[in-house]
Amino acid sequence: MNIAAVARAAGVGTGTVSRVLNESPSVRPATRARVLDVIEQLGYRPSRLATALSKGTxxxxxxxxxxxxxxxxxxxxxxxxxxxxxxxxxxxxxxxxxxxxxxxxxxxxxxxxxxxxxxxxxxxxxxxxxxxxxxxxxxxxxxxxxxxxxxxxxxDDVEGGRLATAHLVGLGHRRIGFVGDLGFEGIGNASTRQRFLGYRHALSAVGAEVDESLVRQGEHGAHTASLLAEEMLRARRPPTAIFAISDTQAIGVLGAADRLGIAVPDELAVVGYDDIESAAFLGLTTVRQQLARSxxxxxxxxxxxxxxxxxxxxxxxLPLEVVARSSSARRRSLDGPRTSPSGEPHARAAKARVEVDGWVPPPASGTDAAAGGIAGALLRA
Amino acid sequence: MNIAAVARAAGVGTGTVSRVLNESPSVRPATRARVLDVIEQLGYRPSRLATALSKGTxxxxxxxxxxxxxxxxxxxxxxxxxxxxxxxxxxxxxxxxxxxxxxxxxxxxxxxxxxxxxxxxxxxxxxxxxxxxxxxxxxxxxxxxxxxxxxxxxxDDVEGGRLATAHLVGLGHRRIGFVGDLGFEGIGNASTRQRFLGYRHALSAVGAEVDESLVRQGEHGAHTASLLAEEMLRARRPPTAIFAISDTQAIGVLGAADRLGIAVPDELAVVGYDDIESAAFLGLTTVRQQLARSxxxxxxxxxxxxxxxxxxxxxxxLPLEVVARSSSARRRSLDGPRTSPSGEPHARAAKARVEVDGWVPPPASGTDAAAGGIAGALLRA
DNA sequence: TTCCGCCATGGAACCGCTTCCACGTGATGT
DNA sequence: ACATCACGTGGAAGCGGTTCCATGGCGGAA
Structure with missing residues (x-):
C-alpha cells in the first residue's frame, strides 16, 4: 500500500496525494476531500522512511x-x-x-x-x-x-564545590570532609575533580587546609558513600561537616551518621549536590543545578x-544555588562534646525545610483521592 | 556523496559496492580491497535511511x-x-x-x-x-x-500486595496501613488497586478487616506519602505497620515516622514495593519485582x-519476593506502650541488612580510588 | 473573440540503497 | 573442441515518498 495505490484509487496523480498529505494549499477542496476519503477507506499510512529519505532528514x-x-x-x-x-x-x-x-x-x-x-x-x-x-x-x-x-x-562545577563548602565554612566548620565518585568509572566527566577544586578554594579562602584524611573517593552510590563517611567519622579526628558531590552520596553520608548515632546537623552537617527530588524530602542541603532545565x-x-x-x-x-535545608542548619556549638548519642536526629527538624526552602505542599487536587484524603476510590470499588 | 560516486571512483558498479558494504562473499578480494580503499579515501558513509527504506525495516x-x-x-x-x-x-x-x-x-x-x-x-x-x-x-x-x-x-500485583501484607501479618501486625498512589493520574496501570486487593486478601485470611481510616491514596512521591502516613499515625488508633505500594512512598512513610519520633521497626513496621537501589541502603523491607529484568x-x-x-x-x-530488611524486623511487643520517643531508630539496625539480604559489598576495584581508600587521584593532581 | 496567465494537476526524476537478472569469462566435463 | 556451469560483476528496477516541470482548462483583459 503506497501513495501510487491511493492515487489510482482516487483517480488522481501521486503528486496530488502528496500535496494533500502535506497540506499544500494548491489542491482544490473537492479533490482534497476525495483523496482524504480514499486514504481513510484504504487505511493508508505514509511510510516514514520514504518521507524522510525524500526530504533528506x-x-x-x-x-x-x-x-x-x-x-x-x-x-x-x-x-x-x-x-x-x-x-x-x-x-x-x-x-x-x-x-x-x-x-x-x-x-x-x-x-x-x-x-x-x-x-x-x-x-x-x-x-x-x-x-x-x-x-x-x-x-x-x-x-x-x-x-x-x-x-x-x-x-560551573568548581563554583558549585566552592559554594557548598563556603556554605559550611559560613556555619563555622573548618574540618570538612569530601566524598567524591570515580567520574563514571573513567567514561564520565570530571565533575568530582572540579568540585574538589572548589572545595579546596573555599577552604584556603579562610586559611584552612585540605586534610587528606578527609578526602575520599569511591563508586557512585549511597552504599559506598556511607562506607567512606563511616571511615572518616570513626577516625580520631572526624570532620564536623561533609560535602558529597551528589545527593545520592550525601544520602549515604546521612545513613552513616545515623548508624553511628551522630546527630545531623548538630554533630555533623551534610551538603549534597544536584537537588534531586528526594533531597527536598530528606531535608538535605544541596547545590541546586537545574537538571531538567539543562x-x-x-x-x-x-x-x-x-x-x-x-x-x-x-x-x-546555568546558575547554581545552595538550597539550605535541615542537614546543615546552624549548629549550637562547634567544638563542644557530642551531647546526646542520637538526640534529635536531623529528620526531626525536616519541617523547618518548608520555611527554609520556600516550598509549599501542593494544593489538594480536588478529588477525594488527593493527598490527605482517605482512599475513597479503592474502598468503593 | 552516494554509492554511485563510490562506484564510479572505484571503477565498479553500484551493486558491487553494495555487496562490499554488506560483506557479501561473492566479491573477489582484490575488488573488495579496491572498493574499501575508495570508501576510506572519500570518507563515504552509507545513508541509513536509504538502507532502511530499501530493506524495508x-x-x-x-x-x-x-x-x-x-x-x-x-x-x-x-x-x-x-x-x-x-x-x-x-x-x-x-x-x-x-x-x-x-x-x-x-x-x-x-x-x-x-x-x-x-x-x-x-x-x-x-x-x-x-x-x-x-x-x-x-x-x-x-x-x-x-x-x-x-x-x-x-x-502479579495482587500477589505482591498479599505478600507484603502477609509478611507484616506474620510478624503479628493486624492494624496495617495502606498507602497508595493515584495510578499515574489516570494514565497509568492499576497496580495500586491490585495491590490493595492483595492487602485485603491477606488481612481477611487472618480474620482481620480493612479499616477504612488506614487506607490512603495520594500523588506518587515521598512527600505526599509522608503526609498521608503522618495523618494515620497521629490518629487515635494508629497502625502498627504500613504497606506502601512503592519504595518511594515507603521512604515518605519512614520520614513521617522519624518526624513523629516513632521508632521503626519497633513501633512501626514499614514495607515498600519495587526494591529500588536506595531501598537496600535504607534497610527498607520491600517486595522485589525484577525491574531491569522485566x-x-x-x-x-x-x-x-x-x-x-x-x-x-x-x-x-516474573516471580515476586519479599526482601526482609530492618524496617520490618521482628518487634519486641505488639501492643506495649511506645518505649522511647525515638529510641533506636531503624537505620541503626541497617547493618543487619547485609546478613538478611545476602548482599555483600563489591570488592575494591583495584585502584587506589576504590571505595574505602583516601582519594589519591584528587590529591595528587 | 482572442490572448495571456494562473491554477490545479499528472507524471517523471530524484533521494540512496538493495537485489535480481543478465552477461561475460574462465574452468570443467566429455 | 565444444557445451556447461559457476562465479564475479554491471546495471536496472524497486523501496515510497517529494518536488519540479509541463500541460490543459479557465477566467479576465483587450
Whole structure:
C-alpha cells in the first residue's frame, strides 16, 4: 500500500496525494476531500522512511547518556526528550556504561541520515569524535560537558564545590570532609575533580587546609558513600561537616551518621549536590543545578541549530544555588562534646525545610483521592 | 556523496559496492580491497535511511513509558534499552505524562516504517490502539501491563500486595496501613488497586478487616506519602505497620515516622514495593519485582517476534519476593506502650541488612580510588 | 473573440540503497 | 573442441515518498 495505490484509487496523480498529505494549499477542496476519503477507506499510512529519505532528514535526534538510571542523569534526559517531543523529533536514547560503548555509539552517529543532531549528556567527547562530527556536519550539543567551540549548556562545577563548602565554612566548620565518585568509572566527566577544586578554594579562602584524611573517593552510590563517611567519622579526628558531590552520596553520608548515632546537623552537617527530588524530602542541603532545565535548554539549542540559526554564546552557563535545608542548619556549638548519642536526629527538624526552602505542599487536587484524603476510590470499588 | 560516486571512483558498479558494504562473499578480494580503499579515501558513509527504506525495516523500536524519571520506571526502561542495543535496534523513547500524549504517541506508532516494534511499559493500552496495532501488523509487547492476547511480561500485583501484607501479618501486625498512589493520574496501570486487593486478601485470611481510616491514596512521591502516613499515625488508633505500594512512598512513610519520633521497626513496621537501589541502603523491607529484568525480557521477546518467532506463553510472569530488611524486623511487643520517643531508630539496625539480604559489598576495584581508600587521584593532581 | 496567465494537476526524476537478472569469462566435463 | 556451469560483476528496477516541470482548462483583459 503506497501513495501510487491511493492515487489510482482516487483517480488522481501521486503528486496530488502528496500535496494533500502535506497540506499544500494548491489542491482544490473537492479533490482534497476525495483523496482524504480514499486514504481513510484504504487505511493508508505514509511510510516514514520514504518521507524522510525524500526530504533528506530523519527527524531524529540521538541522545547519548552515561548510566541513565542515576537520578541526576535521568532528569536531564527527560528534559531533553520533552523538548524534542514538542519540536517533533524522535529521540533515540543511547545509554553508555563503558568506554567502548561510548566510542561505538559516537562513531555510529556520524553515519549519514542516522540522526539530524546529537545531544551528549554528562560525557566528555574525545577529540577524534569531535572532528568527526565537525566533518560530517551533524550538529552536536553538549549538556553538562565541556568542549571548546561546541555549543554546550553547563554549570560551573568548581563554583558549585566552592559554594557548598563556603556554605559550611559560613556555619563555622573548618574540618570538612569530601566524598567524591570515580567520574563514571573513567567514561564520565570530571565533575568530582572540579568540585574538589572548589572545595579546596573555599577552604584556603579562610586559611584552612585540605586534610587528606578527609578526602575520599569511591563508586557512585549511597552504599559506598556511607562506607567512606563511616571511615572518616570513626577516625580520631572526624570532620564536623561533609560535602558529597551528589545527593545520592550525601544520602549515604546521612545513613552513616545515623548508624553511628551522630546527630545531623548538630554533630555533623551534610551538603549534597544536584537537588534531586528526594533531597527536598530528606531535608538535605544541596547545590541546586537545574537538571531538567539543562536538558531542555540543550535540546532547544540543538533545535535552533537544526533550523539553521546561530547559538550564542557557545557556552551557556546555568546558575547554581545552595538550597539550605535541615542537614546543615546552624549548629549550637562547634567544638563542644557530642551531647546526646542520637538526640534529635536531623529528620526531626525536616519541617523547618518548608520555611527554609520556600516550598509549599501542593494544593489538594480536588478529588477525594488527593493527598490527605482517605482512599475513597479503592474502598468503593 | 552516494554509492554511485563510490562506484564510479572505484571503477565498479553500484551493486558491487553494495555487496562490499554488506560483506557479501561473492566479491573477489582484490575488488573488495579496491572498493574499501575508495570508501576510506572519500570518507563515504552509507545513508541509513536509504538502507532502511530499501530493506524495508528502520531497525528501530519505540518504547512508551509514563513518568520516566521515576526510579522503578527508568530501571525497566534501561533494561529494555540494553537488550535493544545488543540486538542492534535503535531505541526511540516516548515519555508520557498525560492521556492525550499517550494517545498521540500510540497513534503515531502504527505509521508505516516508524518502528519495527513497540514496547509499552507500565501503561494500559486502550482497546482502540490495540486493534490498530493488530491491524498494522506492528509487533507490540507490554511490560508491567496487561492486555489479553498481547505478549507481556508482568508480575502479579495482587500477589505482591498479599505478600507484603502477609509478611507484616506474620510478624503479628493486624492494624496495617495502606498507602497508595493515584495510578499515574489516570494514565497509568492499576497496580495500586491490585495491590490493595492483595492487602485485603491477606488481612481477611487472618480474620482481620480493612479499616477504612488506614487506607490512603495520594500523588506518587515521598512527600505526599509522608503526609498521608503522618495523618494515620497521629490518629487515635494508629497502625502498627504500613504497606506502601512503592519504595518511594515507603521512604515518605519512614520520614513521617522519624518526624513523629516513632521508632521503626519497633513501633512501626514499614514495607515498600519495587526494591529500588536506595531501598537496600535504607534497610527498607520491600517486595522485589525484577525491574531491569522485566524490561530485558520484554525487549528480548519483542526481538524474537521481529525474527518471526513465536513467543509462548503470551503472559510471562516474573516471580515476586519479599526482601526482609530492618524496617520490618521482628518487634519486641505488639501492643506495649511506645518505649522511647525515638529510641533506636531503624537505620541503626541497617547493618543487619547485609546478613538478611545476602548482599555483600563489591570488592575494591583495584585502584587506589576504590571505595574505602583516601582519594589519591584528587590529591595528587 | 482572442490572448495571456494562473491554477490545479499528472507524471517523471530524484533521494540512496538493495537485489535480481543478465552477461561475460574462465574452468570443467566429455 | 565444444557445451556447461559457476562465479564475479554491471546495471536496472524497486523501496515510497517529494518536488519540479509541463500541460490543459479557465477566467479576465483587450
Amino acid at each position: 530523519p527527524r531524529t535526534v540521538a541522545i547519548v547518556v552515561p548510566y541513565m538510571t542515576r537520578p541526576s542523569v535521568v532528569e536531564r534526559l527527560a528534559g531533553v526528550i520533552s523538548v524534542l517531543d514538542r519540536e517533533g523529533y524522535d529521540a533515540v536514547v543511547l545509554n553508555v556504561e563503558t568506554v567502548a560503548q561510548r566510542d561505538r555509539h559516537l562513531e555510529s552517529l556520524t553515519e549519514r541520515h542516522r540522526a539530524d543532531g546529537v545531544v551528549v549528556v554528562s560525557l566528555p567527547v574525545p577529540q577524534r569524535q569531535l572532528s568527526s562530527f565537525r566533518q560530517s556536519g551533524i550538529p552536536l550539543v553538549l549538556v553538562d560537558a565541556e568542549a571548546p567551540g561546541i555549543p554546550r549548556t553547563v554549570a 536538558g531542555e535548554l540543550g535540546a532547544a539549542r540543538l533545535c535552533a541549530l537544526l533550523r539553521g540559526e546561530e547559538v550564542r554564546p557557545r557556552r551557556q552557563q | 528502520p531497525r528501530t523500536v519505540a518504547i512508551v513509558v509514563p513518568y520516566m524519571t521515576r526510579p522503578s520506571v527508568v530501571e525497566r526502561l534501561a533494561g529494555v534499552i540494553s537488550v535493544l542495543d545488543r540486538e542492534g535496534y535503535d531505541a526511540v523513547v516516548l515519555n508520557v505524562e498525560t492521556v492525550a500524549q499517550r494517545d498521540r504517541h500510540l497513534e503515531s506508532l502504527t505509521e508505516r516504517h516508524r518502528a519495527d516494534g513497540v514496547v509499552v511499559v507500565s501503561l494500559p493500552v486502550p482497546q482502540r490502539q490495540l486493534s490498530s496495532f493488530r491491524q498494522s501488523g506492528i509487533p507490540l509487547v507490554l511490560v508491567d501491563a496487561e492486555a489479553p492476547g498481547i505478549p507481556r511480561t508482568v508480575a 524490561g530485558e525480557l520484554g525487549a528480548a521477546r519483542l526481538c524474537a517476534l521481529l525474527r518471526g518467532e513465536e513467543v509462548r506463553p503470551r503472559r510471562q510472569q
